[in-house]
Amino acid sequence: MKKKISTLPFKGTPEQAEQLMAVIAGVSSGGHADKSMLMHVMQQAQSIYGYLPYEVQVMIAQGMDVPLEKVYGVATFYSQFALAPKGEYNVSVCLGTACYVKGSQNVLDKICENLGVEPGECTEDGRFSVEACRCIGACGLAPVMMINEDVYGKLVEGDVDGILQKYKI
Amino acid sequence: MKSLNELFAVRDEARKKMTVRDGGGDVIRVVVGMATCGIAAGARPVFSALSDEISARGLANVDVAQTGCIGMCQYEPILEVLENGKEKVTYVQVTADKVAKIVEQHLIGGKPVAEYTVGGVVDSVADSVFSVNNTDFYKKQRRATLRNCGVINPESIEEYIAADGFGALAKCLLELDPNEVIGIIKDSGLRGRGGAGFPTGLKWSFTAQNYADQKYVVCNADEGDPGAFMDRSVLEGDPYCVVEAMTICGYATGATEGYVYVRAEYPIAVARLQKAIDKCLELGLLGKNIFGSGFDFNLQIRLGAGAFVCGEETALMTSIEGNRGEPRPRPPYPAVKGLFGKPTTENNVETFANIPQIIWRGAEWFASMGTEKSKGTKVFALGGKINNTGLVEIPMGVTLREVVEDIGGGIPNGKKFKAAQTGGPSGGCIPASYFDIPMDYDNLVGIGAMMGSGGLIVMDEETCMVDIAKFFLDFTVDESCGKCTPCRIGTKRLYGLLEKITEGNGTLDDLDKLEELCRYIKDNSLCGLGQTAPNPVLSTLSRFRDEYEAHVIDKKCPAGVCKSLLSYEIIADKCKGCTACARVCPVDAISGTVKAPHFVHKDKCIKCGACMTRCKFDAIIKK
Numbered sequence: 001m002k003k004k005i006s007t008l009p010f011k012g013t014p015e016q017a018e019q020l021m022a023v024i025a026g027v028s029s030g031g032h033a034d035k036s037m038l039m040h041v042m043q044q045a046q047s048i049y050g051y052l053p054y055e056v057q058v059m060i061a062q063g064m065d066v067p068l069e070k071v072y073g074v075a076t077f078y079s080q081f082a083l084a085p086k087g088e089y090n091v092s093v094c095l096g097t098a099c100y101v102k103g104s105q106n107v108l109d110k111i112c113e114n115l116g117v118e119p120g121e122c123t124e125d126g127r128f129s130v131e132a133c134r135c136i137g138a139c140g141l142a143p144v145m146m147i148n149e150d151v152y153g154k155l156v157e158g159d160v161d162g163i164l165q166k167y168k169i
Numbered sequence: 170m171k172s173l174n175e176l177f178a179v180r181d182e183a184r185k186k187m188t189v190r191d192g193g194g195d196v197i198r199v200v201v202g203m204a205t206c207g208i209a210a211g212a213r214p215v216f217s218a219l220s221d222e223i224s225a226r227g228l229a230n231v232d233v234a235q236t237g238c239i240g241m242c243q244y245e246p247i248l249e250v251l252e253n254g255k256e257k258v259t260y261v262q263v264t265a266d267k268v269a270k271i272v273e274q275h276l277i278g279g280k281p282v283a284e285y286t287v288g289g290v291v292d293s294v295a296d297s298v299f300s301v302n303n304t305d306f307y308k309k310q311r312r313a314t315l316r317n318c319g320v321i322n323p324e325s326i327e328e329y330i331a332a333d334g335f336g337a338l339a340k341c342l343l344e345l346d347p348n349e350v351i352g353i354i355k356d357s358g359l360r361g362r363g364g365a366g367f368p369t370g371l372k373w374s375f376t377a378q379n380y381a382d383q384k385y386v387v388c389n390a391d392e393g394d395p396g397a398f399m400d401r402s403v404l405e406g407d408p409y410c411v412v413e414a415m416t417i418c419g420y421a422t423g424a425t426e427g428y429v430y431v432r433a434e435y436p437i438a439v440a441r442l443q444k445a446i447d448k449c450l451e452l453g454l455l456g457k458n459i460f461g462s463g464f465d466f467n468l469q470i471r472l473g474a475g476a477f478v479c480g481e482e483t484a485l486m487t488s489i490e491g492n493r494g495e496p497r498p499r500p501p502y503p504a505v506k507g508l509f510g511k512p513t514t515e516n517n518v519e520t521f522a523n524i525p526q527i528i529w530r531g532a533e534w535f536a537s538m539g540t541e542k543s544k545g546t547k548v549f550a551l552g553g554k555i556n557n558t559g560l561v562e563i564p565m566g567v568t569l570r571e572v573v574e575d576i577g578g579g580i581p582n583g584k585k586f587k588a589a590q591t592g593g594p595s596g597g598c599i600p601a602s603y604f605d606i607p608m609d610y611d612n613l614v615g616i617g618a619m620m621g622s623g624g625l626i627v628m629d630e631e632t633c634m635v636d637i638a639k640f641f642l643d644f645t646v647d648e649s650c651g652k653c654t655p656c657r658i659g660t661k662r663l664y665g666l667l668e669k670i671t672e673g674n675g676t677l678d679d680l681d682k683l684e685e686l687c688r689y690i691k692d693n694s695l696c697g698l699g700q701t702a703p704n705p706v707l708s709t710l711s712r713f714r715d716e717y718e719a720h721v722i723d724k725k726c727p728a729g730v731c732k733s734l735l736s737y738e739i740i741a742d743k744c745k746g747c748t749a750c751a752r753v754c755p756v757d758a759i760s761g762t763v764k765a766p767h768f769v770h771k772d773k774c775i776k777c778g779a780c781m782t783r784c785k786f787d788a789i790i791k792k
Binding site: 037077 | 205208209210241242243393395397398471472474476477489490493494509550552558559593626628632650
């Protein structure tokens with residue numbers, strides 16, 4: 001999967017670095033990190049930083065003594081790892097089969113039109129990002145989208161502007 | 170927990186607690202369905218409103234519990250009232266403001282609130298029906314794998330034990346030797362529920378035969394098929410069952426370590442499973458010397474990170490090892506060289522969920538359900554263009570007609586059934602002509618579809634089969650891991666051809682090229698993803714060739730989906746000249762004067778369909 005790599009400057013804090021080192025220490029014994037826990041560490045790193053910029057990948061590679069290319073390889077392989085920051089509100093529209101058959105593509109198009117971005121992008125003010133996601137398993141409510149943790153189901157295009165407005169205020 | 174008697178003591182105590190309150194009469198049990206779909210529909214506010222109302226009124230004999238998926242996803246949030254000796258009452262589409270009336274009139278007054286029950290809300294169900302068990306949706310189902318989902322509280326080990334939980338594990342460890350356990354699984358005829366349908370007992374025996382210092386059990390909970398969510402429901406509704414089954418598998422095959430590989434998209438499932446593992450460790454149902462038998466077993470959760478190929482068994486193991494989830498060639502099979510290079514047994518969640526009951530109730534019980542070569546039941550996630558969406562468990566061999574018409578309640582808006590898609594991106598379409606074929610592993614493969622993990626998406630006449638094939642190819646192109654060329658490049662080329670056809674640039678020659686390329690990818694790809702990726706194309710091409718030809722020869726999309734082949738027109742007789750369409754058109758492609766018929770300029774039209782949605786007089790058609 002092609003990933004958008006962020007060009008924004010890295011803004012990590014020493015506290016965040018400390019948290020990440022604690023995660024790596026948690027999977028290490030006798031000074032050696034359990035390398036099979038690489039994905040786990042990367043997942044934790046993403047929840048600390050919100051995404052996995054180059055600087056964070058380097059910290060993980062050095063902390064766990066694995067090659068940087070391996071970290072990068074894993075980061076680009078799995079769709080969940082983000083190389084670009086997400087917006088304050090991340091809108092993900094399900095394009096699973098059940099949702100697609102019920103018109104979720106139109107809902108996604110409408111959201112992109114409203115926010116003026118393409119799927120996978122973040123608005124310039126950093127408030128909204130939009131992505132198409134895989135089945136979230138709420139097929140009974142198709143078509144479905146999530147804005148951060150809030151789930152909206154049985155959507156029609158006409159619902160989009162009203163729902164987004166709630167988050168714009 | 171060190172003996173069977175200790176387990177029985179816990180079970181009897183829990184059962185008593187669930188039916189009779191200490192010192193005061195029968196317990197009324199109220200459960201709220203709180204799996205992902207229930208929570209998404211708003212079950213949390215309902216649950217807290219209910220708890221508040223009951224404690225405010227001091228109702229000591231009412232027991233409120235959360236539970237897993239009740240199955241009617243569409244009518245969530247669902248709340249059920251269960252009383253000893255009475256038919257249960259199912260309330261659907263419950264909101265927090267309905268709760269007070271239910272408490273007042275039903276829990277205190279003993280009179281169900283008819284208008285909030287399943288019969289009161291759902292049009293297709295008679296008003297007099299209060300219990301979901303008496304609806305057509307449930308009557309043809311047989312809940313074996315999902316027996317605890319929507320019944321017990323998934324976070325309570327006592328309730329699982331009260332439902333005979335861990336009895337099977339105790340029986341295995343204390344009364345049976347590993348070969349006898351494998352024998353029972355073999356006799357039951359259970360086949361893997363992940364898609365391919367490999368006999369489970371045989372798989373276990375392969376691992377058991379291999380000698381090694383360490384063996385593993387892996388549970389595949391990386392349910393990546395879009396439209397399938399039965400594994401999520403089992404993990405959310407009955408997590409202890411999976412823990413018990415994996416421990417049994419460990420005992421039978423000689424493994425002492427287990428891994429559950431779960432999609433990160435299922436946070437509730439992960440949380441409940443982790444809770445189950447912790448509780449089992451605390452009670453000695455995992456860890457060292459389980460039931461005093463000398464058998465040790467440990468379980469860990471590993472999270473996926475969104476890669477469809479990791480549902481393939483070797484790719485999943487590579488991913489657990491911390492790598493890019495790329496498949497490895499087989500042989501060597503995982504039973505010889507699997508996780509960390511050691512013999513490994515891998516089954517999916519639904520397969521494991523059947524194990525404890527097979528041991529507890531016997532192989533004959535399980536084998537009595539289903540068809541000759543496909544035993545037991547199968548859970549389907551029914552979705553798409555169908556009235557009742559949700560989780561459906563039926564014995565193998567039920568026909569598609571029964572699923573769509575009786576359980577599913579038919580197609581909405583009086584549309585016609587066109588096909589059912591099973592097996593997701595690896596599967597195929599079952600056309601209406603096979604409506605009466607009994608659905609089991611072999612029959613579905615015979616007609617070019619497959620059982621798959623159980624997603625069953627219904628499509629009506631407004632679904633374009635070429636577009637659906639393109640949709641699945643878009644998915645596989647995206648998810649192909651790139652390791653082998655036939656899959657990486659072949660699927661991309663297949664997608665390109667389909668794109669050409671849906672844009673109206675296809676030729677008859679392209680249809681032959683499609684077919685040839687499909688065969689090539691099938692024969693030459695490394696893993697199951699590539700080998701099955703062409704299935705959606707092959708199956709739609711053989712069953713719906715006329716639609717492909719309509720795109721290629723007539724340059725028309727019969728279902729009216731492919732935008733490049735559509736045109737919008739206004740029927741002059743029906744148009745009242747209200748100007749609504751002209752105002753909503755984003756590109757000013759509609760002109761006309763007030764109260765006179767309007768006209769669509771086809772050269773300007775971007776085919777967004779906004780005018781058609783807006784028109785109140787059905788005066789706009791697409792062709």
